[in-house]
Amino acid sequence: xxxxVTSLIFAVVGVIASFGAGICCNRGPSxxxxxxxxxxxxxxxxxxxxxxxxxxxxxxLIVPVLSEGE
Amino acid sequence: xxxxxxxxxxxxxxxxxxxxxxLIIPAESAHRAVTYLGQLGLLQFRDLNAEKSPFQxxxxxxxxxxxxxxxxxxxxxxxxxxAGLLLPPLPASQPDIELEEIEIQLAEHEHELIEMNAxxxxxxxxxxELLEFxxxxxxxxxxxxxxxxxxxxxxxxxxxxxxxxxxxxxxASLLExxxxxxxxxxxxxxxxxxxxxxxxxLQFERILFRATRGNMLFNQAVADEEILDPSSNxxxxxxxxxxxxxxxxxxxxxxxxxxxxxxxxxxxxxxxxKRRQITxxxxxxxxxxxxxxxxxxxxxxxxxxxxxxxxxxxxNMVKTQKAVYDTLNMLNFDVxxxxxxxxxxxxxxxxxxxxxxxxxxTFDSSSQxxxxxxxxDAVESPPTYFRTNGFTNAFQEIxxxxxxxxxxxxxxxxxxxVTFPFLFAVMFGDWGHGICLLLGALVLIARESxxxxxxxxxxxxxxxxxxxVLLLMSIFSIYCGLIYNEFFSVPFHIFGDSAYKCQDATxxxxxxxxVIFLNSLFGYLSILIVVKWCTxxxxxxxxxxxxxxxxxxxxxxxxxxxxGQSVLQVVLLLLALIAVPWMLFPKPFILxxxxxxxxxxxxxxxxxxxxxxxxxxxPDSARERAEEFNFSEVFVHQMIHSIExxxxxxxxxxxxxxxxxLSLAHSELSTVFYEKVLLLAWGYDNIIIRLxxxxxxxxxxxxxxxxxxxxSAFLHALRLHWVEFQNKFYHGDxxxxxxxxxxxxxxxxx
Numbered sequence: 052x053x054x055x056v057t058s059l060i061f062a063v064v065g066v067i068a069s070f071g072a073g074i075c076c077n078r079g080p081s082x083x084x085x086x087x088x089x090x091x092x093x094x095x096x097x098x099x100x101x102x103x104x105x106x107x108x109x110x111x112l113i114v115p116v117l118s119e120g121e
Numbered sequence: 122x123x124x125x126x127x128x129x130x131x132x133x134x135x136x137x138x139x140x141x142x143x144l145i146i147p148a149e150s151a152h153r154a155v156t157y158l159g160q161l162g163l164l165q166f167r168d169l170n171a172e173k174s175p176f177q178x179x180x181x182x183x184x185x186x187x188x189x190x191x192x193x194x195x196x197x198x199x200x201x202x203x204a205g206l207l208l209p210p211l212p213a214s215q216p217d218i219e220l221e222e223i224e225i226q227l228a229e230h231e232h233e234l235i236e237m238n239a240x241x242x243x244x245x246x247x248x249x250e251l252l253e254f255x256x257x258x259x260x261x262x263x264x265x266x267x268x269x270x271x272x273x274x275x276x277x278x279x280x281x282x283x284x285x286x287x288x289x290x291x292x293a294s295l296l297e298x299x300x301x302x303x304x305x306x307x308x309x310x311x312x313x314x315x316x317x318x319x320x321x322x323l324q325f326e327r328i329l330f331r332a333t334r335g336n337m338l339f340n341q342a343v344a345d346e347e348i349l350d351p352s353s354n355x356x357x358x359x360x361x362x363x364x365x366x367x368x369x370x371x372x373x374x375x376x377x378x379x380x381x382x383x384x385x386x387x388x389x390x391x392x393x394x395k396r397r398q399i400t401x402x403x404x405x406x407x408x409x410x411x412x413x414x415x416x417x418x419x420x421x422x423x424x425x426x427x428x429x430x431x432x433x434x435x436x437n438m439v440k441t442q443k444a445v446y447d448t449l450n451m452l453n454f455d456v457x458x459x460x461x462x463x464x465x466x467x468x469x470x471x472x473x474x475x476x477x478x479x480x481x482x483t484f485d486s487s488s489q490x491x492x493x494x495x496x497x498d499a500v501e502s503p504p505t506y507f508r509t510n511g512f513t514n515a516f517q518e519i520x521x522x523x524x525x526x527x528x529x530x531x532x533x534x535x536x537x538x539v540t541f542p543f544l545f546a547v548m549f550g551d552w553g554h555g556i557c558l559l560l561g562a563l564v565l566i567a568r569e570s571x572x573x574x575x576x577x578x579x580x581x582x583x584x585x586x587x588x589x590v591l592l593l594m595s596i597f598s599i600y601c602g603l604i605y606n607e608f609f610s611v612p613f614h615i616f617g618d619s620a621y622k623c624q625d626a627t628x629x630x631x632x633x634x635x636v637i638f639l640n641s642l643f644g645y646l647s648i649l650i651v652v653k654w655c656t657x658x659x660x661x662x663x664x665x666x667x668x669x670x671x672x673x674x675x676x677x678x679x680x681x682x683x684x685g686q687s688v689l690q691v692v693l694l695l696l697a698l699i700a701v702p703w704m705l706f707p708k709p710f711i712l713x714x715x716x717x718x719x720x721x722x723x724x725x726x727x728x729x730x731x732x733x734x735x736x737x738x739x740p741d742s743a744r745e746r747a748e749e750f751n752f753s754e755v756f757v758h759q760m761i762h763s764i765e766x767x768x769x770x771x772x773x774x775x776x777x778x779x780x781x782x783l784s785l786a787h788s789e790l791s792t793v794f795y796e797k798v799l800l801l802a803w804g805y806d807n808i809i810i811r812l813x814x815x816x817x818x819x820x821x822x823x824x825x826x827x828x829x830x831x832x833s834a835f836l837h838a839l840r841l842h843w844v845e846f847q848n849k850f851y852h853g854d855x856x857x858x859x860x861x862x863x864x865x866x867x868x869x870x871x
Contacts, residue, residue, distance in 0.1 A: 080129030085535065088131065092539040097600060100547070104604050106654040 054105060058098065065094030133513060135529050137468040137506045139858070141499035144452075144463040144479070147490045151452070151461045154482035154492060155445050155861075161478050162862025163471040165504060167464045168451040178450040186224065187443035193227045194436050200234060201425050201432070208429055220442050223435055230428055237424065241417045248410045249348060253316045253359070254387045255403045256344040260361035261314040261389045262396055264340045312365045313375055316344065317384035319358040325382050329364060332374045338365040363389075441863050448861050464497070466504055466858065503528045506858035512589045513538065519590075523843045524853025533847055540846070541838055542593035548783035548834040549594070551791060552602030557827055558595035562588055594835075605784070634704035635766055635849070641693040641700070643774050652682050669694060705763040709755045766849070773845040779837050787830055794821045 072086045142164075146154050158164050170178055178184075201208065317325055326339050340363045347356035362384070364375055379386050390396050452463040467475060479492040505526050509517045513534065519541065520526070520534045549555070565572070565588040572585050584591075649662055665682070668675070669690045798821065802814020847853065859865075 081132040084129055084131045085133055088535060089539055092536060093543070096539060096543045100543075100601065100604055106651060109654055110656070 054102070058102065061094060061098040061101070065090060068094070131535065132508060133535050134532055136526060136532070137470065137508060139466050139503035139506065139528070140469050140472070141497050141503070142465060142467055143495055143497050145455070145493040146461045146463065147488050147492070148459055148461060150482050150486040150488040150492065151449060152445065153486045154479055155448050156441070157478040157482050158475065159441065159445060159448070159861050159863045161474060162860050162864055164465050164467045164475060165858055165860045166448055166451050167466070169453045169464060170451060179454065180446045180449050183446045184443060184450070187439055187446060190224055190227055190439045191436070191443065193231045194432065194439060196231065197234070197428050197432060201429055204422055204425055206422065206425055206429060208433060220438070223438060227435070230424070233424060234421070237417065237421045241414065241421065244410060244414050244417060248407070248414060250385070251403055251407050251410065252346070252348060253385055255400065255407060256346070256359070257314050257316050257361050257387045258389060258396060258400045258403065260342040260344065261363050263342060264363045265389070265391060310365050310367050311372065312363050313372070313379070313386055314361070314363045314389045315379055315384045315386035316359050316361050317382060319343070319360050321382050322360045322362070325378070325384065328378055329375060332378060333366055333371045336366065336371065440866055444861070444863065444866055468506055502855065504858040505855040507532060507534070515587050515590045516541065519839065519842070521857065523847060524851070525855045525857045527852045527855040530852055530855065531850065533842070533851055537842055541842055542590065542597045544780065544838040544841055545594045545834050546597030546601040547780045548837060549598045549787060549830065550601040550605045550784050551787060552599045554791070554826055555595050555598030555602050558591060558598060558831065562591040562595050566592065605788070634700040638697050638700035638704070638767065639770050641696045643770060645693050649682060656682065701763065701767060704766065705760060709752065709759050712755055713752055769848065776841070776845055779841070783834055783837055787826070787834070790830065791826055794818055794826070
């Protein structure tokens with residue numbers, strides 16, 4: 052559940068940033084496309100980073116083990 | 122579908138569209154036209170006279186004049202530097218001057234300067250000599266007086282004194298008393314006085330001793346002041362000496378030895394009154410010379426300052442004129458000898474600007490004939506031109522350092538802007554250090570305008586040029602550091618594709634099978650990893666992958682991660698196997714077919730028109746080049762490429778492990794410094810130990826973690842981009858657009 056919600060947050064932030072760049076630095080169609088590409092790439096990279104770290108911890112490979120006799 | 126086609130293109134993704142143009146310029150407007158084109162800076166001339174040596178070209182005399190003028194300018198700059206004067210900054214408005222005027226002025230100034238320098242050289246030499254003479258007089262009189270102080274008080278002539286081997290002035294006085302009466306009027310003892318450098322005096326004395334077989338007395342004293350040595354321009358210490366000897370042969374020998382050692386000999390009169398007189402004269406002449414020298418120096422400095430006021434302007438003018446003449450040398454005179462013909466590349470968007478500039482040139486030179494500017498076809502591939510601003514420039518240079526993109530090839534710089542700092546951050550991943558880098562980057566960016574006009578050292582220049590790279594690197598580092606703070610993991614970078622337009626053989630027969638191969642094997646591995654995380658299964662992924670190849674049809678057993686896995690694995694394996702011949706075989710055949718089609722059409726064209734046009738009128742570039750299509754070469758090339766890709770897929774995937782390695786190294790280093798230095802030092806109650814520990818921690822952080830680790834992560838991110846990212850699709854065998862532009866001439870000589 053937390054995974055989906057946070058991924059959605061990433062997506063929303065990406066969309067807001069794209070619109071923001073389109074509004075604030077509107078400098079011709081080619082430059083706008085470049086900005087859009089950069090923002091999307093950055094969002095994807097950051098999300099991937101977070102997702103991998105998160106998923107890797109979902110089912111940890113190394114778990115604490117109760118030793119016998121405790 | 123149409124929406125995708127109607128989307129605007131991204132300028133940075135593919136190089137600007139270039140066109141090959143030809144210019145026909147009448148001779149009178151040629152110079153002005155080239156100057157205006159240089160100011161515009163958007164046309165790359167092709168050298169039509171490449172086979173000619175520099176001396177066979179048309180404008181060789183003008184170029185020689187420019188070179189001569191720049192030599193004079195360098196001389197002036199040198200002189201100003203030696204005199205310790207600073208060049209004033211360039212005044213804002215610069216009226217145009219003609220080259221001939223500058224030439225005349227430069228010649229005058231040089232003549233003046235050389236004369237002044239020669240004069241002051243001579244003056245300085247005489248000054249030095251007089252100074253030495255004065256010192257010799259002072260010291261030598263000390264020797265001569267002391268040796269006569271033990272005699273009677275009357276003034277003594279020293280010619281008659283004979284000295285023994287003994288070198289002590291004190292004991293000599295007794296002998297002197299004895300011998301005086303005997304040897305009154307013989308060619309007895311005489312002396313030579315002079316001055317010599319301190320470093321040579323021991324040797325000098327020794328050789329004198331040997332040469333005169335010990336029959337001499339050597340007295341020395343250090344001179345009071347240091348003297349300027351003209352050859353080395355340093356102040357050296359000198360020693361005044363007096364050599365007492367007897368005999369004519371000894372005299373010649375001693376004089377020769379003095380000459381050999383560079384010792385200057387000055388005649389000191391023995392009579393005290395005469396000595397005093399001469400000393401007075403020398404002193405007055407010295408003060409005269411001093412004033413003359415100072416006046417000369419002042420005069421020269423004034424002359425240099427007046428030159429310096431114009432110097433920067435002159436240097437720029439001469440540089441631009443030389444560039445203009447070099448470019449004019451690239452053009453050809455046409456048959457009538459009245460026009461210059463030039464060819465070059467220019468971006469299509471610049472065509473109107475160039476035409477405007479040419480029209481202005483025609484108007485300004487009051488020429489009757491306009492300049493002809495038309496588009497032509499070219500055989501060779503156009504140069505690559507990306508229009509970058511201050512931000513994208515650094516990233517484009519990172520890509521260009523590996524290889525300039527082929528014309529219209531996809532430019533990796535677009536993605537590099539994000540992925541490069543991101544990969545850096547994955548390896549650097551510490552938000553504390555990231556904040557330090559961020560502060561540094563912000564400082565560089567805040568002082569942008571001031572730093573860009575200064576001349577920086579080579580290290581600072583690189584750092585300043587990459588300030589935006591540094592900024593992005595630091596921001597991503599902070600992000601990754603925050604993530605790592607939670608947990609240390611193995612980040613696995615998944616190669617992202619983008620939609621290229623599939624139009625040619627390369628795309629369909631090389632790119633698609635490459636993608637299929639890569640994704641069916643390694644993409645599958647990535648998916649398996651994510652599935653394993655999500656389901657928490659105990660499957661061993663090594664075994665999964667290996668058995669997928671070795672025994673694809675057996676039961677999976679405990680390696681089963683999801684339903685239908687064995688079927689999927691077989692399918693993927695088959696896809697990968699098909700992809701290999703798919704990328705290997707079709708492309709050479711298709712290229713061969715394309716080549717045949719192209720050349721068939723051309724051969725007919727040549728036959729048809731050869732009678733109508735004479736070959737001379739045709740410009741060089743449209744002449745046919747006999748291109749051979751060597752099938753075996755292309756096939757081998759394609760095979761190498763396929764093998765490289767297949768093997769590369771394995772090695773590159775493993776290569777991404779460096780992301781893990783470096784991030785681990787970074788965190789371990791910072792842990793060590795933190796625990797072993799800072800905490801250890803903080804454990805003690807002593808304030809001194811705490812301060813020392815803090816200082817060591819700060820130094821270690823700054824130099825090892827911030828500088829060394831930054832460079833290390835930068836290097837590996839660079840390698841990941843250049844090798845693992847770019848060798849999958851990037852050819853990078855183009856050449857850069859290098860227009861004739863005054864702005865790009867800038868700092869060549871300095």
